[in-house]
Amino acid sequence: MKIFNTFSLLFACLFVQAQSASIQGQLNDEAGEAVLFANVALYNMADSSLLVKVETSDEAGSFKLNGLAAGNYFLLASYVGMPDFKQSGIELQNDQQLNLGTLSFSPAAVQLTGATVTARRAMVEIKPDRTVFNVQGTINSTGADAIALLRKAPGVTVDNNDNINVLGRAGVLLYVDGKRLPLTGEDLTNYLQNLSADQIDRFEIITNPGARYEAEGNAGIIDIRLKKDKNLGANGSVNGTYSKGRHARSNIGGSGNFRNKKLNTFGTFGVGDGAGYMDMVFLSFQNGLILDEINNRQNEFQNYNYRLGTDFFLSEKHTLGFLVSSGQSDRTNNPFNRIAISQESSPELIDSILVANTIAEVDRRQNTFNLNYRFDNSKGRSLNLDLDYGRYETENKRFLPNQYFDANEDILLSEVINRFDTPTDIDIYTFKVDFEEKLWGGNLSVGSKLSRVVSDNTFLVYDVEDGVSVRDDYSSNQFDYDENVYAGYINYARKLAEKWNFSAGLRAEQTDATGDLQAFIPELQEPPVELNYLSWFPSAGLTFQVAPQHNLALNYGRRINRPDYNVLNPFNNQISELSFQKGNPSLRPEIVNNLELGYTMKYRYNFKLAYSRTTDQITRLIAPDDDDPRAGFITWANLAEQTIWSFNASIPVDVTEGWSTFFNLSGSHIDNQADYGDGATVDVQAYTYNIFMQNTIDLPAGIKGEISGWFSGPGIWGGVFLYDTSWSLDLGLQRKFLNDRLNARFSVSDVFNQTGWSGFSVFDGLRSVGNGSWDSRRASFSLSYNFGNKNVKSRKRTTGLEDEAGRVGKD
Numbered sequence: 013m014k015i016f017n018t019f020s021l022l023f024a025c026l027f028v029q030a031q032s033a034s035i036q037g038q039l040n041d042e043a044g045e046a047v048l049f050a051n052v053a054l055y056n057m058a059d060s061s062l063l064v065k066v067e068t069s070d071e072a073g074s075f076k077l078n079g080l081a082a083g084n085y086f087l088l089a090s091y092v093g094m095p096d097f098k099q100s101g102i103e104l105q106n107d108q109q110l111n112l113g114t115l116s117f118s119p120a121a122v123q124l125t126g127a128t129v130t131a132r133r134a135m136v137e138i139k140p141d142r143t144v145f146n147v148q149g150t151i152n153s154t155g156a157d158a159i160a161l162l163r164k165a166p167g168v169t170v171d172n173n174d175n176i177n178v179l180g181r182a183g184v185l186l187y188v189d190g191k192r193l194p195l196t197g198e199d200l201t202n203y204l205q206n207l208s209a210d211q212i213d214r215f216e217i218i219t220n221p222g223a224r225y226e227a228e229g230n231a232g233i234i235d236i237r238l239k240k241d242k243n244l245g246a247n248g249s250v251n252g253t254y255s256k257g258r259h260a261r262s263n264i265g266g267s268g269n270f271r272n273k274k275l276n277t278f279g280t281f282g283v284g285d286g287a288g289y290m291d292m293v294f295l296s297f298q299n300g301l302i303l304d305e306i307n308n309r310q311n312e313f314q315n316y317n318y319r320l321g322t323d324f325f326l327s328e329k330h331t332l333g334f335l336v337s338s339g340q341s342d343r344t345n346n347p348f349n350r351i352a353i354s355q356e357s358s359p360e361l362i363d364s365i366l367v368a369n370t371i372a373e374v375d376r377r378q379n380t381f382n383l384n385y386r387f388d389n390s391k392g393r394s395l396n397l398d399l400d401y402g403r404y405e406t407e408n409k410r411f412l413p414n415q416y417f418d419a420n421e422d423i424l425l426s427e428v429i430n431r432f433d434t435p436t437d438i439d440i441y442t443f444k445v446d447f448e449e450k451l452w453g454g455n456l457s458v459g460s461k462l463s464r465v466v467s468d469n470t471f472l473v474y475d476v477e478d479g480v481s482v483r484d485d486y487s488s489n490q491f492d493y494d495e496n497v498y499a500g501y502i503n504y505a506r507k508l509a510e511k512w513n514f515s516a517g518l519r520a521e522q523t524d525a526t527g528d529l530q531a532f533i534p535e536l537q538e539p540p541v542e543l544n545y546l547s548w549f550p551s552a553g554l555t556f557q558v559a560p561q562h563n564l565a566l567n568y569g570r571r572i573n574r575p576d577y578n579v580l581n582p583f584n585n586q587i588s589e590l591s592f593q594k595g596n597p598s599l600r601p602e603i604v605n606n607l608e609l610g611y612t613m614k615y616r617y618n619f620k621l622a623y624s625r626t627t628d629q630i631t632r633l634i635a636p637d638d639d640d641p642r643a644g645f646i647t648w649a650n651l652a653e654q655t656i657w658s659f660n661a662s663i664p665v666d667v668t669e670g671w672s673t674f675f676n677l678s679g680s681h682i683d684n685q686a687d688y689g690d691g692a693t694v695d696v697q698a699y700t701y702n703i704f705m706q707n708t709i710d711l712p713a714g715i716k717g718e719i720s721g722w723f724s725g726p727g728i729w730g731g732v733f734l735y736d737t738s739w740s741l742d743l744g745l746q747r748k749f750l751n752d753r754l755n756a757r758f759s760v761s762d763v764f765n766q767t768g769w770s771g772f773s774v775f776d777g778l779r780s781v782g783n784g785s786w787d788s789r790r791a792s793f794s795l796s797y798n799f800g801n802k803n804v805k806s807r808k809r810t811t812g813l814e815d816e817a818g819r820v821g822k823d
Contacts (some may be wrong), residue, residue, distance in 0.1 A: 032583075033104050034392075036076040037112035039069050039089055046073025047117060050091040057084040059353070066615055079507055082106045089115065107450055109391045136166055136662055136674060141222070141664070143167065143618075145215040151708075151718040151744035151757055158212060160761070160788075163740075164722065165215050166676035167660045168234070169702055171729040171769075174201040175632075178219055178231040179622050179658040180680030180700065180727075182631070183573040183602070188236045188381070189335075191382065191400065192226060194440050194465065196578050202376060206341050208263045208314040210251045210796065213239045219622070220551070220567045220608050223501040223517025224457055225448060227549040230573045230604040230626060239267050240278055246270045247800030255580025255792035268800075274325055281318040288309060292784035298354025299776060301491050302359050304352040307587065315341040321382075322672035329389050336384040345372040349588040353642055362419040369589035372410040379403045392450030398452060404438040411476075414589040428589060429476040430484075439466045454506025457517075460499060467493040467576075467779035471583040485532035491581040495525040495543075495574075503551075511557040519549040521572070527580045527597065541580060543599050547572055565610040575599035575630060579648040593646040600650050603627045618662040629654040631684070632730035635692075636778045644778055651686040651694060651731055670710030678702045682728050687733060693774040698734060700727025711745075718744040718759075726771075735771035740764075740788070755796045762788040 030177045035054065039047040052075045054065045065086065082105050089097040097117050104110060130500035137144040145165045163170050169177045176184045186193040186200065195203055217237040218225070225233060239249075248268030257262045263284030270277045287310070295303040318338035324332045349368040354361055379404040387395040410432040416425040446459040469491040474481040503517030527541035551569040558564055581595040604626040611619045629651040637643035658680035665673045686694040706720035721741040729735055744759035768785035 013563045033080045033082060033105065033106065033108045033110065033504065034076060034078045035080065035085075035087070035110045035112060036074065036390075038114045039073045039075065039108045040114055040116045042075075042117060044116075047091055048073060049769065050075075050089055052077070053090075054080070054085050055088065057102075080515060081507060081510065082108075087112070089117070107392075107453060108384035109450075111390065136664070136676070141218060141220075141700060143219075145217065147209055147212045147214055151716065151746045156595045157209065158207040159201065161209055161212065162204075162215070162234070164704060164720070165217060165234075165708075166662055166757060167217065167219070167678050169724065169727075171735075175729070176231075176234070178217060179620075179624075179660060180455045180656045181604070181606075181624050181626075181680065181684055182629075183230030183604070185233045186236065187233055189238055189240075190235060191380075192228075192437065192442075193236075194402065195404065196576050199376065199404070199436075199578075200643075202341055202343065202374075203339075203378075206284065206313070206317065206339065207236070208253065208265060208282055208284060210253060210263070210265050210794065211238055211267075211280060211317075213237045213349070219822055220569045220606050222515065222551050222553070222569070223503040223519040223549065224459060224501070226461070227519055227521055227547065227570075227572050228574065230571050230602060230606075230624075232571075232606075232624075238280065240269070240280075244767045245272075245800060247798075249796055249798045250663070251796035252791060252792060253794035255286075256789045257787040257790035258289060259287035259787060261288075261790075275322055276325075277322045279318065280446070281316070283316045285312075285314040287313070288782060288787045290786040292782060294780055294782040296644055296778060296780040297356060298644060298779070300356050301642060302354045302356055303590070303642065303644070304354075305591065306348070306350045306778065307591070308348045310346045310348075311343055313341060313343040313712075314772065329387055331384075331386045331388075333382075333386075334385045335384070336380070338379045339377070341374075343374045343376075345374065346370065347587065349591060351588065351590055354557065357450070364425060365417045365419065365421055366588060366590055367415045367417060367421070368412060370412045370587075372412055374409075377403075377405045390453065392448070394446075394448045396444075396446045398442070398444040400440070400442045400444075401773040402438075402440040404436075404440075406436040408432070408434045408436070410434075412586060412588070430586070431474040431476050431481050432584075432586070433470070433472040433474070435470050437468045440464070451504075452506070454504055457501075457503040457505075459501055461497075462499075463495075463497045465493070465495040467495075469493070469581060471581070483532075483791070486536065487584065487725040488532050489536075489581075489583055490530040491583065492528045493525070493576070493580065495523070497524075498522040505553075513555045515551075515553045517551045517552070520546065520747040521549065522546045523574065523601075525574070526810070529581065529597065538597065543601070545576070545601075547601075547603075561614045563612045565608075565612070567606075567608045567610070569606050571604050573602045573604070573630060575601065575648070579630065584645075590643045591645070592639070592643070596601075596648045599630060599648060600628045602626055602630050602650065616664060618660075620660045622656075622657070622660075624654075624656040626654040626656075627652070629684070629731075633694075633732060633775055633779060634730075634773050634780055635776045644780070649686070649688065649731070651684055653685050654681070655683040657681045672708050673706075674706045676702075676704040679725075680727075684728065684731050686731070688776075694731050694775065696728060696732055696734070698726065698728045700723040714747055716746045718742075720744075729771070732775045733771055733773040735769055738767060738769055740767045750797075755798075758792070759796045760789075760791050765789040 039050050041047050050069045052067045052069060054077055056064055065077045067077055085102045085104060086098060086100040087102060095118055097115055141794060143166055147161055157172055159170060161167050162176060167179050175182060178184055214237045216237060219232040221233050236529055248266065250266040252264040263282060263794050265282035267280040290309045292307040296303040313318050321335035322333060326784045327333055351366040353363045375404060383399045384484050385397040411431045414428040417423060418425060442463040444461040448455060448457045471489050473484045473487040475484050499519060499521040500517040501517060505515035507513050523543055525543040529538050533535045549570045553567045555565045560710055579595045579599060582597055584592045584594045586592040607682040608620055608622040630648055631651050632646055633649050634644060634646055637645055652794050663675040667673055681699050684694050684696045702722065702724045704722040709717045711717050723739040724737060726736055734772040740762045741764055742759060742761045743763060746757045767788035768783060770783035772781040
């Protein structure tokens with residue numbers, strides 16, 4: 013009842029009269045084929061110099077101009093190689109949803125003999141609520157996976173543990189095609205590494221999501237949009253990539269669809285295999301000891317994935333669809349851990365050396381199913397229903413011998429051999445309903461989501477003696493985590509005046525979760541971790557058009573990050589007997605308040621200033637073990653608070669006709685504070701910055717070249733690890749053949765092998781200095797071939813207004 017009353021109060025407060033209308037249409041050429049990425053501009057009839065709205069047609073040639081006031085307009089569409097299309101006398105009424113139907117360009121009066129022009133999306137598009145990073149806009153994506161591509165995305169950084177940060181904030185929620193990806197930690201990393209660049213269309217980065225999105229994720233949402241063809245008839249593509257660094261990798265994949273007026277059937281597949289490595293070195297000082305540690309990881313992998321779905325167009329207003337996806341990854345890891353132990357008083361005298369040669373086999377399987385229904389009357393009313401089920405299974409088996417040698421590594425002093433069997437099964441059930449309606453001159457959205465996560469985690473440790481395995485019940489446990497979240501939201505957006513727009517929303521989430529630790533020794537049994545709380549998440553946005561082509565946007569949002577099974581279970585997950593990580597069952601959810609001020613100039617240049625304050629920030633800490641003075645471990649804890657000021661700028665520059673450049677500059681100041689008692693405090697501040705630049709150049713013989721790179725300044729990972737600068741330079745070439753159906757790309761990533769990391773941490777009596785590197789310097793070659801009925805005519809957007817349109821999205 014409280015939720016209902018609060019929503020009703022918010023609903024009543026939004027009752028203000030305004031005007032809101034839209035214009036939509038379809039752009040075709042003289043042959044009736046869709047014109048992709050054309051520029052559509054709307055002007056005021058009374059003052060033809062007043063630009064009201066600008067958009068770009070999508071992959072199907074359709075466009076829509078939202079948030080319009082009543083009035084008289086004319087529309088201008090432009091595309092290189094075609095005369096401009098102009099439609100005058102458009103009279104728009106309050107709340108009218110005007111459909112202009114099909115608009116056709118006339119044949120060109122002058123033929124551009126010998127000219128080759130290419131339809132191309134901008135690499136980065138700035139939209140009102142998100143930043144879109146188009147993977148197909150970068151040649152140097154060749155041979156990369158999702159993790160590698162995210163390192164190139166504007167405002168995004170990835171740390172040495174593959175944790176993803178946006179605008180300096182941790183706690184990003186990952187989506188795939190609008191569906192939340194329920195993986196964390198190593199499971200998430202492996203999924204992203206198995207997702208090749210050839211399967212990805214774009215990343216949509218939403219730093220301050222509204223009420224209709226889940227409140228989970230302090231840094232917002234990154235939605236990975238996979239390729240999906242929208243053209244009529246039968247269409248498809250196949251691709252293959254081979255890359256070589258220290259180790260080789262390869263993958264093949266493809267996609268296809270068949271679309272007519274009744275249905276659209278689509279599918280994708282990918283198969284890959286290869287190997288990789290990560291080398292790390294740490295020098296740690298604790299309890300009067302020096303530990304000189306080498307941690308080298310070698311791995312081999314094979315994976316496959318596929319997606320198959322169909323949308324049935326029951327009528328113009330009703331669509332029913334299903335989607336099935338599946339994937340499997342088999343990985344063999346061979347970590348090598350070596351720790352030389354000495355006294356700080358006599359560092360040259362080594363007491364002993366621990367060597368741990370681990371053999372690990374990790375198999376992951378996932379299957380997801382979606383059923384969707386959508387109603388849309390094209391007049392502002394829509395209803396969307398989603399029913400989802402996902403099953404995620406992991407088999408993890410490790411053999412870990414801990415051998416202690418003398419200083420010369422000649423004599424075996426002692427040996428402890430362990431075996432680990434740690435399977436995890438996750439079942440996820442969700443139901444979601446979203447309803448939108450034109451109301452009082454604006455857009456009203458209401459909806460609800462019910463989700464249930466059931467995670468069964470078994471952690472079995474065995475002592476191995478003379479080849480016989482005996483379960484260690486003191487170290488083994490079963491950890492079951494059940495989470496139910498019941499959510500509802502309301503959001504309202506409308507035009508306040510000629511130059512003002514606003515939106516406001518409220519989301520409520522009731523969380524009921526239980527983490528049940530079942531020990532095999534009765535005296536080790538701990539009470540369940542119970543989480544039961546109701547949280548409110550307001551959001552608001554205000555935009556103001558300072559002048560034509562100059563816009564300001566102010567956004568506020570409150571979000572949450574809940575601890576999951578990976579960080580709650582106190583089980584010791586060993587790298588070796590002296591190096592391990594364990595969870596913290598006492599973790600509390602973290603709450604963040606985000607405030608962002610954005611400025612967009614000429615629909616092209618975007619600047620953002622953000623403030624974020626997080627209470628009970630969940631973070632990684634490196635600390636000494638209480639029982640063994642030689643041992644250190646990684647755990648998770650709540651910081652008292654974290655404060656971040658950040659700035660981001662996206663600047664595209666057309667240097668010449670065939671040379672375009674994109675800059676992204678981001679910087680932040682991070683302040684971490686916590687006091688855990690007994691001298692264990694966190695008081696760390698750091699400035700950090702990141703610069704990304706990409707140059708795309710038209711070369712002779714139809715070759716396109718690309719030079720891209722990034723430079724990352726010093727900063728903070730987790731709560732206390734201060735890292736140093738790193739950078740990377742990538743080179744790429746592309747050439748198309750067979751009427752642009754065959755695309756050949758060659759690239760070299762991290763040419764100077766500088767992507768590695770280094771840094772130090774000081775916490776609770778442990779001082780640690782470390783550095784690491786991985787297989788980032790690679791040469792890659794790929795071929796892709798498009799077939800079917802899709803429009804392969806080669807076109808190029810003109811300079812000026814149409815380039816600006818590429819940075820403006822649908823409201």
